[in-house]
Amino acid sequence: MFSAPITRRSLLASAAATALVGAARAAEPGDPIRKLVIVSAAQASDPQEFQAAQLLAQAWRQLGLDIEVRGLPRPELSSLVWNTRDKWDMSMWRMVGRPERSDPDEFAYNLFNPATAATGYDFVAHNDPDYMKIAEAQRAELDRTKRQQLLYQAQEEINREQPYIFLVYPKNVLAYDKSVWKPETVTEQSGIGIRSFWTFLRAEPLTEQKDMICNASEALIAMNPLYISGALDSWVTEIVWDRLMRMDPSGLPVPWAAEKIVHVDPTTIDAVLRPGQKWHDGKPLTVEDVVFSFQAPATGNKSPMYKPFVANIKEVSAVDDRTVRFKLNTPSAAFESSTLAKINLIPKHVWEPILKDLADKPQNVETVQEPMPIGSGPFKFSRLKLQEEIVLEANPDYWERPKMNRWILRIITNVGATLGMLGRGEINFLSDYRGDPKILADFAKQNPKIEVVSTIDMGFRFVAPNQRRPPFNDPSFRKALSAATNRQLMAAAAWNGYAVPANSFISPALKFWSKPGIDDLKVDMNGAKKMLSDAGYVLVGGKLHYPEGVKETLASN
Amino acid sequence: MAYFGRRFLHMLIVLWAIATILFLLFRLMPTDPSIAHLDPTFTEEQRQLVRAQFGLDRPLFEQYLIYMKNLAEGEFGLSFRQRQPVMGLVLAVLPNTLLLTSSALIVAYLFGALLGASLAWRRGSLFEKISVPLVLATRAAPEFWLGMIVLAIFAFGLNWFPSGGANVAGARYASEWERIFSLDYLRHLVLPVLTLAIYLQGLPALLMRSNMLEIMREEFVTMARMKGLSERRIMLRHAARNALLPLVTAFALGFGQSVGGNVVIENVFSWPGLGRLLVDAVANSDYPLAQGAFLVIAFVLVVMNFIADLMYGLLDPRVVHGEH
Numbered sequence: 001m002f003s004a005p006i007t008r009r010s011l012l013a014s015a016a017a018t019a020l021v022g023a024a025r026a027a028e029p030g031d032p033i034r035k036l037v038i039v040s041a042a043q044a045s046d047p048q049e050f051q052a053a054q055l056l057a058q059a060w061r062q063l064g065l066d067i068e069v070r071g072l073p074r075p076e077l078s079s080l081v082w083n084t085r086d087k088w089d090m091s092m093w094r095m096v097g098r099p100e101r102s103d104p105d106e107f108a109y110n111l112f113n114p115a116t117a118a119t120g121y122d123f124v125a126h127n128d129p130d131y132m133k134i135a136e137a138q139r140a141e142l143d144r145t146k147r148q149q150l151l152y153q154a155q156e157e158i159n160r161e162q163p164y165i166f167l168v169y170p171k172n173v174l175a176y177d178k179s180v181w182k183p184e185t186v187t188e189q190s191g192i193g194i195r196s197f198w199t200f201l202r203a204e205p206l207t208e209q210k211d212m213i214c215n216a217s218e219a220l221i222a223m224n225p226l227y228i229s230g231a232l233d234s235w236v237t238e239i240v241w242d243r244l245m246r247m248d249p250s251g252l253p254v255p256w257a258a259e260k261i262v263h264v265d266p267t268t269i270d271a272v273l274r275p276g277q278k279w280h281d282g283k284p285l286t287v288e289d290v291v292f293s294f295q296a297p298a299t300g301n302k303s304p305m306y307k308p309f310v311a312n313i314k315e316v317s318a319v320d321d322r323t324v325r326f327k328l329n330t331p332s333a334a335f336e337s338s339t340l341a342k343i344n345l346i347p348k349h350v351w352e353p354i355l356k357d358l359a360d361k362p363q364n365v366e367t368v369q370e371p372m373p374i375g376s377g378p379f380k381f382s383r384l385k386l387q388e389e390i391v392l393e394a395n396p397d398y399w400e401r402p403k404m405n406r407w408i409l410r411i412i413t414n415v416g417a418t419l420g421m422l423g424r425g426e427i428n429f430l431s432d433y434r435g436d437p438k439i440l441a442d443f444a445k446q447n448p449k450i451e452v453v454s455t456i457d458m459g460f461r462f463v464a465p466n467q468r469r470p471p472f473n474d475p476s477f478r479k480a481l482s483a484a485t486n487r488q489l490m491a492a493a494a495w496n497g498y499a500v501p502a503n504s505f506i507s508p509a510l511k512f513w514s515k516p517g518i519d520d521l522k523v524d525m526n527g528a529k530k531m532l533s534d535a536g537y538v539l540v541g542g543k544l545h546y547p548e549g550v551k552e553t554l555a556s557n
Numbered sequence: 558m559a560y561f562g563r564r565f566l567h568m569l570i571v572l573w574a575i576a577t578i579l580f581l582l583f584r585l586m587p588t589d590p591s592i593a594h595l596d597p598t599f600t601e602e603q604r605q606l607v608r609a610q611f612g613l614d615r616p617l618f619e620q621y622l623i624y625m626k627n628l629a630e631g632e633f634g635l636s637f638r639q640r641q642p643v644m645g646l647v648l649a650v651l652p653n654t655l656l657l658t659s660s661a662l663i664v665a666y667l668f669g670a671l672l673g674a675s676l677a678w679r680r681g682s683l684f685e686k687i688s689v690p691l692v693l694a695t696r697a698a699p700e701f702w703l704g705m706i707v708l709a710i711f712a713f714g715l716n717w718f719p720s721g722g723a724n725v726a727g728a729r730y731a732s733e734w735e736r737i738f739s740l741d742y743l744r745h746l747v748l749p750v751l752t753l754a755i756y757l758q759g760l761p762a763l764l765m766r767s768n769m770l771e772i773m774r775e776e777f778v779t780m781a782r783m784k785g786l787s788e789r790r791i792m793l794r795h796a797a798r799n800a801l802l803p804l805v806t807a808f809a810l811g812f813g814q815s816v817g818g819n820v821v822i823e824n825v826f827s828w829p830g831l832g833r834l835l836v837d838a839v840a841n842s843d844y845p846l847a848q849g850a851f852l853v854i855a856f857v858l859v860v861m862n863f864i865a866d867l868m869y870g871l872l873d874p875r876v877v878h879g880e881h
Contacts, residue, residue, distance in 0.1 A: 075842060213726045219837055221638050229638070367640040383729070386639065387650055387829035391727050408727045412827045416705060417720050420713045426720060 029538035030546030033471060035066040035556040038463065039080060040092035042071035049092045049461065051494040052167055056463060059484045063528060064544035068556075085123055086468045087557065093164075096231075097191050097458035097509070099238070102251035103337030104513045107505040108154055109135045112163055125467045126163035140331045142266060144512075147333050152515040155504045159518050162478040164462040168491050168499035169507045171454045173437040175422065175430040179449040180209050185403070186451075190251040191458030191509030195431040198249055200239050201378050201402050210405040214431035215412045215421070219387045223373055225344035226297060226351075227366040228305040232432070236390060236409065241344035241375035244271050244290070245336055251458075251510050253336040257285075257345060257376070258324075266331035267314075271324045271340065278397050279347045280380045287318035292348040294326070294339075299355055302365045309342050347374050378402050387411055419443050422450060437498040456500055458507040469554055471546065476535035484528035487521050561867070568863050575855045576848075580624055583844045584617060628852075636838070636846035643849035646834065651853065652737065653723055654830035657822070658815040660746060661753035666808050669758040673765025674797045677773065678788075689763075696759030704752045704825035711748055718748050721827035749826040753819065757811065761804050768800035802869070809865035813858030817851075 040046075040053040050071050057067040072080065081091045095107065110121040113132065117125040134157060138150035158164075172193045176186055182204040189196035195214070203212060214235075221229040225241045228234065244258040255261050258271040277285040294316045297306035312335065315327040328335065354368055373381045379392035379402065390409045394402040410427060412418050415435040421427045423443070433440060437454065444450040465472035465481070472478060487501035501521045506514040533539075536547025546552065605614070612620055627634060633643035672692070676685050695703070712720035719725065723745050730736035772778065773796055781791045820832035831850055838847035 211727055219833070222640060227640070229640075363635075367635060369639075369641055385649065385829065386646070387834060388723060389726065391729075406727055410722060410726055410827075411829070412721050413824045413833065414721060414827055417708055417712075417825070417827065420708070421720050424713070424716070424720065426726070 028548045029540050030548050030550035031552035032540070032543055032545050033065060033537075034552050034554060035068055036060075036089045037068045037070055037556065038090045038092065039070050039072055039077060039088050041074050041077055045074050048170075048494045049094075052461065052490050053092050053463070055490050055494060056485060059486060059523075059525075060481060062525060063480065063484055063532060064539045064542055066543070081464075082123060085118075085125070085466070089466055089469055089472065091464050091466070092461070093464045094461045095459050095505075097507070098231075098234070099189075099192060099197075099247045099341070101458055102191060102247045102510060103253075103334040104151055104506045104510060105139050105332075105334030106338060108151060109139055111505055112158070124163055124464045124472075126161070127467075128157065128161055128163070131157045131161065139333050140266075141333055142263065142331060148513060151506065151513050155506060155515040155518050158505060159503060160479075161475050162465075162482045163467070164464055164505070165478065165482045165485060166460055166462045166502040166504060167485070167487055168495060169460050169502045169509065170457050170495060171437070171498040171500070172457055173433055173440055173452060173454045173498060175433070175440060175444060175450050175452040177422065177425065177428040177449055178451040180205060180207055180425075180428040181212070182206050183451060186453075187249050188453055188455055189247070189249045190511065191456065191507060193455035194453045195235065195429075196249070197238055197246060200404075200407055201400060204403045209425070209428065211408055212404045212406070212429050213408045213410060213427045214429045215410050215418050215427045216432045217411075217413060217415060217418070217434055219411050220384070220390060220409075221386070222366070222369060223381070223384055223390070224366060224368060224370075225346050225373070225375065226303040226306055226368075229366075232409075235431070236392070237344060238377075239379045239407065240373060240377045240381055240392065241346065242277075242377040243341055243343065243345060245341040247337060247341055250512070252512065253341045256341075258340070261336065261340065264325075267328040269326045269328070269335065269340075270319065271326070273322045273324070274399060275322065277376055277399070279376050280374045280395065281347070283347065283349065285345070285347070285376050287321055287324055289348045290324045290345060291316050291318055292352065293345045294324075294343055296346060296351055296355060296365075297343065300359070302355060302358055304364065305366070306343065309339050312339070345376055347376075350374050379407055382406070423447050436496065438496055454498060456507060456509045458509040460502045460505065460507060461499075462502070470550070470552075471537075474535065476531055477537070480528040480531040480535075483524045483531060486523040488523075564863060564866060568859050571859055572852075572856065575859075576625070576628055576852060577621075579848050579851050580621055583842075583847060584620070633849040633852070634845040636849075637843040638838075638841055638846070643845050646846060647831065647849050647853050650829050650831050650834050652733065653828060654816055654819060654823075654832065656737065656746065657749055657753065657819060657828060657830060658812060660750045661757060662808060662811055662815065664750060664754040665757035666761045666804060666811075668754070669761030670765045670797070670801065670804060672758070673762040674769050674792060674800065676762065676766040677769030677796075677800075678792050680770065689766075692759045692762050695755050698756070700752065700756050700821040701825055703755060704749075704822060707748050707752045707755075708825070711751075719745050720748075721745075723829055745828075749822050749828050752825070753815070753822050756822075757815070760807060760811065764803055764807055765797075765800055768803055769796055772796050772800050805868055806865045809861040809868065810858075813854075813861040816857045817854035 038053045038057060041049045043050040050069070053069045057069050060067050077091070080088060081093065095111075101107065110116060112126045112128065113120075113122050113135070114125070114127040116122045117127070131154065134150055134154045138147050138154060141147040141150055174193050174195055176194065185202050185204040186194050187196055187198035187202060188194050189198060200212070216232045218232065220236070221233050223233060223236055223240075225237055242257045244256060245253045245261065246256040248254045257274055257277060259274045260272050262270040262272070264270055271290070273285070273287065273290065279285055294310055294313060297303040297310045298313070301307070312328050312330065312332055313326055314329050317325055319325045350370070355365065358365060378395050378398045378400065380395045382391040382393045384390045388411055392407040394405055409431070412421065412427070415433070418427070418430065418433070419440065422430050440452055444452045465478055467473045491497065491499040491501055500508065503521055504514060504518050508514045532544065538545045538547070612623060635641060636643050636646060639646060672688065676688055679685055708720055711718050723742060724736065725741050728741055730739060736742055778791060778796055781795050817832060817835065819828075819830055820836050822828065823830040823833045831854065835847060835850040835854070837843075838850060
């Protein structure tokens with residue numbers, strides 16, 4: 001009894017010299033690992049996420065860990081995870097898809113960038129200089145194929161390190177009435193779904209019903225080309241205000257209001273405007289308007305949400321009456337997707353006076369709601385009631401006039417009634433569905449005119465291990481957790497089959513960039529146990545302990 | 558007049574207390590509002606900027622003083638999410654809520670009063686034995702469930718009425734008045750009103766019944782019978798009129814309560830009302846908007862209370878306010 005600690009201490013003292021001895025004898029356990037807590041959205045607010053957390057806990061308990069799942073209301077969860085970054089062990093989290101995220105740069109560069117660990121994206125405090133080198137390289141690589149190779153490397157590195165344990169890419173389920181809309185003209189955009197710019201532009205009515213009536217399950221917030229107010233609002237801004245480029249259905253940027261984009265040198269880009277464009281008020285769209293559109297978001301702090309998207313522009317100027325030249329601070333592969341396809345073109349004659357007026361006021365431009373918004377996109381504003389509906393009319397002057405007459409978005413808060421309305425024709429395009437996908441599928445079976453389309457999201461769900469807190473700073477530990485995770489079961493049980501297993505920050509929806517077969521994602525419980533024991537973790541009486549000599553420094557909370 | 562003045566002052570104090578409680582309520586909630594309504598991917602710098610813009614970076618007491626001063630000036634501030642003046646957002650939906658509430662209350666109280674009177678009149682009959690539990694059941698049934706049943710029958714089953722919203726998609730009207738009085742709007746109003754009325758009629762029905770039972774024992778009813786008046790005439794003209802008084806109070810209070818209490822009905826029928834606005838605001842920690850909506854509801858409630866008190870004095874000569 002008395003001699004045991006002495007023996008251990010003496011062994012430790014000569015640890016360096018006795019590596020061989022250490023390997024030969026059974027490893028001495030360190031402190032037992034404290035109870036680990038997974039924070040998740042509460043069951044009521046996100047049943048899928050909560051169930052996924054339960055499945056994780058079940059699996060990881062088999063490794064000898066004591067795991068608790070704690071459900072919190074969404075705002076409280078966000079506040080805990082985002083504002084008090086050293087206070088939690090693991091959190092269920094998600095990144096959502098947006099058209100400009102069709103370029104993998106935002107995730108590739110920001111998610112694991114230690115510079116953002118304190119207050120930004122890298123909330124797990126991952127720090128891998130090798131990875132950052134690749135991430136830096138890909139954003140400056142203008143050759144698509146070379147960049148693809150770099151992003152493959154980046155995904156492999158992340159797979160090795162497991163800074164996040166990716167779970168699934170959810171599927172979005174939407175539907176429309178195919179007796180009203182010609183199915184071939186309803187376009188699925190990769191990672192986004194059929195609720196896309198291309199559908200709204202090109203969907204062809206088959207009957208006298210020439211209005212597309214969409215639904216949204218919550219109220220609109222604002223309609224402002226300089227304010228990213230919410231997901232629903234962005235469907236509207238996207239079709240009212242035009243952009244120099246658009247993300248095509250496969251997720252790559254294509255010239256749009258610009259006829260062509262010329263890369264003069266790595267930091268100089270020319271956009272040549274399509275001739276004869278007009279604002280909705282009839283005034284011609286000029287190069288000055290375009291230059292202004294890219295300068296406005298950078299005005300002081302007046303448009304904080306769009307400002308980051310123009311931060312790389314050193315100078316923007318008119319070369320001739322159709323060409324706009326962008327000078328960049330650093331070469332950027334994502335410039336086309338995250339700036340040219342993102343910034344709304346706004347009329348200088350409307351917004352210059354507004355910005356001038358705001359110059360010495362505390363308010364920013366997000367407080368401005370134009371009574372009659374003016375853009376140059378395929379749809380013109382007709383009227384807006386935040387809690388009820390928004391009505392847009394096809395812009396007859398647009399170079400590709402939409403096939404429909406009007407685009408109407410109805411706010412319908414009752415999911416059950418939404419399906420009934422789709423059946424009755426009160427809406428003819430289900431653009432927002434937050435209910436059970438199975439119910440929608442059954443509904444479509446009974447109503448043959450309803451076509452359901454499910455699309456893999458470009459966003460993903462994951463569990464974030466906080467690397468500020470051991471044992472999550474140990475890649476082997478994270479890898480073992482990942483290996484013990486049954487993603488197939490999770491997709492089938494928690495997401496009802498409407499999700500696919502994930503192991504990368506690039507969703508398979510971004511076909512060009514996502515690395516195929518990055519991992520077979522097979523569950524390997526024994527492999528996980530072996531990884532842990534290889535890394536020095538020891539099971540004592542079914543409870544997992546740290547490797548030899550490692551103390552538990554944190555209390556469970 | 559002195560009573561009126563005192564009562565008015567009383568009302569102001571109540572409103573001040575409500576405003577103060579609302580202020581504290583939202584600020585003492587555990588979540589930081591700047592996280593709830595911002596994209597969590599915001600940088601700290603952006604977040605601080607927004608906090609400063611909404612005055613959230615100042616000490617609580619200073620925030621309170623600014624808030625009170627603004628309220629006194631009728632300034633409710635800008636909402637966090639819409640970045641728009643709160644009053645405008647509230648006023649845009651208030652008419653819908655007032656119409657829904659008042660129509661439902663009128664239907665419920667007309668029906669409830671008649672039902673209550675006849676229940677009392679036919680005390681002990683089979684009609685009463687069936688009706689009373691039925692009234693209690695509709696009163697206890699969850700509004701959500703009731704709403705879905707009404708939808709399933711009258712919208713999806715019989716196809717008589719639209720299933721949500723306040724107008725047919727894309728309908729255009731020259732003015733708000735024209736819209737509200739359009740046939741289209743009324744058709745959309747029917748099902749939510751029906752549901753709310755079914756839910757509300759229990760109170761007046763039961764209240765009326767017990768009042769009637771009391772009044773029917775009074776001498777003037779016997780007197781009327783002796784005069785040989787028809788039962789129908791006695792019931793409606795003599796007894797019911799007297800039994801109606803407490804219903805006036807209940808109506809006024811019910812009005813105040815229903816203005817904010819229609820959240821469920823508004824959600825089921827996608828009715829663009831104040832309740833939905835309020836729930837959205839609370840869910841998103843949008844203090845100014847939630848405060849504004851709550852204050853408007855409190856204001857309506859307090860004013861209706863005030864009116865009920867005054868009405869009582871006018872309608873019932875037995876009630877005299879002070880001065881003796």
